[in-house]
Each structure stands twice: as structure tokens, then as C-alpha cells.
Amino acid sequence: MSECIFCMIAAGQVPAKIVYETPAVVAFDDLSPQAPVHTLIIPRSHYTDLGDGVPDQVRAALLAAVPEVARIKGVAESGYRLIINNGADAMQSVQHLHLHVLGGRAMSHGMVHFADEE
């Protein structure tokens, strides 16, 4: 997808702070970090979200990258949270499947936060 910002990052056409990459995935720091460590892991190929026919090997590659990213970012021991905002109700804002790795400080137990409670 030529106009997809994450495709452009994966292709090296838009700069990003690359943390880790394999032939299947790229990990880079989020532009608007929500925690001291906030890294995104994306497949190089374009899939809108998890419902977009993502092959098993791509799903596996995304998860396999998680401990590598955690190690590189120094949060493997302290822990981290994984988030996938998948689709409209989850407020997915970039329509290229991505996994957030968040860490570097203690988080609350709460996982969700509904729009009508804000």
C-alpha cells in the first residue's frame, strides 16, 4: 500500500527509530510514546488488522519479535504490556496491523477505558 505510513517505514522511505527487524517484521519506536518504552512491531507486508487474512507465519513472526524487542529495550526482566488496537471500537488509528510493546514503568491493573466513561 503506497500511501500507508507503516509500509513506508518498513520500506525505509520514512524515517523511524528502528529497534529490530527480520525479513518478516520491523520494530520501531512509537512517535508519541505512552510509556518510557513504547515500540511498535509490524509485519512488513500490509494487513489492515488481525482479521485481514494474516498468515500463521506472520502472526508467529510478530509474537517471536516481542521478547527480542523487550530484551533490546531493557524491559525483558521488568515486564511489559502488549496491546493491539484492532478495528474501530479499539480506536485503531493506523490501518496497518501493529503490536504495541509498552514498558519501563509500573502500570495499573486496568486494561480498558471506555469512551463513554471519559
Ligand code: DGP
Ligand atoms: P493505534 O492507535 O494502535 O493505531 O496506534 C498507532 C500508533 O502509531 C500511535 O501510537 C502513534 C504511532 N504512529 C503514527 N504515525 C507514526 C509514524 O509516522 N511514526 C511512528 N514512529 N509512529 C507513528
